[in-house]
Amino acid sequence: MDYNFTALEKKWQKRWGEKKIFEVKEEKKGKENFYCLEMFPYPSSSGLHIGHAFNYTIGDVYARFKKMQGFNVLHPMGYDSFGLPAENAAIKSHADPKEYTETAIKNFIKQQRLLGLSYDWTRVLMTHKPDYYKWDQFFFLKLFEKGLAYRKKSPVNWCPKCNTVLANEQVVNGKCWRHQDTDVEIRNLEQWFVKTTDYAEELLEMIEKLNWPEPIKMMQRNWIGRSEGAEVVFDIDGDKWPVFTTRPDTIFGVSFVVISLQHPRLMQLVSPDRKKEVEKFLKKMKSVKQEDLDKMEKEGVFIGRYAKNPMTNEKVPVYAGNFVVADYGSGMVMGVPAHDQRDFDFAVKYGLPMKAVIEPRDFEIYERNGQLPSAYEGDGELINSGEFTGMNNRKVIAEITKYLDKKKLGKVQVQFKMRDWLVSRQRYWGAPIPIVYCNDCGIVPVPEKDLPVLLPAKVEFGIGNPLETNEKFVNVKCPKCGMKARRETDTMDTFFDSSWYFLRFCDPQNSKKPFDFNRAMYWNPVDFYTGGAEHAVMHLMYARFFTKALRDLGFIEMDEPFTRLFNQGMIHGEDGFVMSKSRGNVVNPIDMIEKYGADALRLALVSFASPDKDTNWDENVLNGNFKFLRKLFSYFNAVKKFSKSDERMDSKINRAVKNVTDFIESMKYNYAIIEIRNLFNSFPDQTSRENLEKFLKLISPFCPHIAEEFWEKMGNKNFISVSSWPKADESRINEGFEMEEKIVERLAEDIKSVKNLISKREKPGAAYVYVIPNEKKVFEDNLDNLEKKTQIHVKIYSVSDKDKHDPLGKSKKAKPGKPAIYLE
């Protein structure tokens, strides 16, 4: 009988569905629960890619493993279905975003089923459905009530031809994605922000407690970017302008001040005669993308004002510069060219003076002509610094700050690099922000009973924001006074949707509440969360923030959403590069399933490499795994009778059970597979039913279909997927046997090697082995094994045997653990 994986896999997928074995309820008393979650996908119209298959296989193996270990396992799937691609398709090819998205979802579900994933399909959620985004809006209002959502001006990419805001992705080389001849402009618009910075300190502190990969934790720390420094107040024509610095020790060296180009009060500060210059410079800036800004040369323009250094009362020029981040600190920095390379470059470019205020020991910072070769960023003694001259610069930081504080010219300040979360999107395909603007009442939240604010169907795409041009949507009565008012036309960032979806999975049909407290808390926090490292900061940070905010709003009682995080590596194309259509190296998992079956694909995906490592796709590996399954199939197919196990086999089985369990638990799936393969290879033609069943259980999380098939064939009535995971009996693991096997293996290698060497001139008929007397028994016990491995007749002597056959006197070479040999 052939290994007809297609029919076999279909059969089991159908049965799992019919018997609802993966549907779960909270009420399972006496069972520990386990929440296993893979990051839900954006349902792209091109369907599942290999990275998805990898991600879901990793999670599925773990979920199945935990289920067999007796946990009540929640393993759900959903779709992050709002987002830009659907809207782009609407603009480009007049597709209806809803239809477009739902078609893609159907396709995703179909493909995911083919992988044999153990999801509870009754809990599927889709963020574009009103019964989901209603609760996005609900939470937005809660955040707003608590003062955690607010409005502020912020720069956006703007295309004058589309008459709309562009996403970073829609900006290509500074031009609009649809109009290659049109420069993107920067505009400042009123936008909604969420105060993630209120939780910055806690978000940072709690990283320590997470069972997450270290690199991700590091990236989160850096993203939050806590730094201690001082806020120093500069006087500019009578107004106080605060400047944040981590280096107050260099304050005597300030020779200019730079304000961010995106600073909301920039134009107030510019002197009238410099307005034109500054505006010209502003126009030159093409995009708000961080990487674009960084690639640009550090440039600035003098704005016609002078700032007074609070320590020296010296007046220094104020510039507007493209390298100052508006949202960090106060959006203004002090320039100390002698001790900061960026300031140094800027000063060189604009001919600004430099003044060294730190002198390193044993180092002459001025070259002979009195010029600084570069900024000196190290430590040393202060010079030219008034009463602080001669002190160590690191030690003096606190003192200078104290001094400024006493004189009310500054204060100690903790700064975070993390900025508040901009949640407004000037886009159609997202959850509408539930706010109304009334001339009399101002900003009015939509009352809870009126939620959801439905996203209108059949809108016009192409010119401007489709919600803004939709009169029916925009024109409403003020919920407070009943007069004419306008609806907010911004929708929410899709990260808003994905910040709490793991809670909704616990109670996905609830129409009264986002979720029931008890149900959510039965499962949460998520015990095991898997996804790509591309979410290292944003999604994972927003979800952590949301969890803390919802905790403080009383919706949940937990501090962190994801107890253990696992990042799978990226699978590159066979050429070693990222899979992409343009490179033509894309591998479609569905094609692979058709060719080799889902079990083989699942097995291959986790045996390529350690699942956390990036790796290159190689169809040969898949083929190799397929061959292994075919071998397995014919072996089990041929099983007619069982025999008794023996001590050696028991030792092997228990060793394998122990190792596979440990390897799965520690996410070393590739090692688990090696262990499983070795166990299979060590099976004799016949062994006990118990051994075979244990083997099937071990492989079932990886290859559930084929495992079910033979589990059934062996007469079991229920599913292997819900059977119990084998427990290793460590007392039956015999390390003596394992040692023996090693030395026997080594001896076999030696015999084979000699056999090969002499086979050129003669064909040996027998191998004579001379062992240390007390080892004789070991080799005799393994004689069959030895002959099987070497394919030659073996005769064993003790070196002390008088009547041994040893014409060349080889027996003298025998050492403990390494017998001497002679072949003829």
Added chain:
RNA sequence: GCAGGGAUAGCGAAGUGGUCAAACGCGCGGGACUCAAGAUCCCGUCUCUUAGUGAGUUCGGAGGUUCGAAUCCUCUUCCCUGCACCA
């Protein structure tokens, strides 16, 4: 630019101070089986040498630390991920 990760035999990949010429898989070569191919099984697979041995050269590149380095440090090249409106 900033932040994080990576580079190991023909290929993929294990290995983070000695037990390493380096697990495992693939590919390739040879043999068995077959009319033949495929499948399967066995043997081999850094180089030279050899009755199981011995020697040499390897772990992106260049230096360094150490009795000893794939493993630790410094510099360097290339690749991957994220950088706040892609999700």
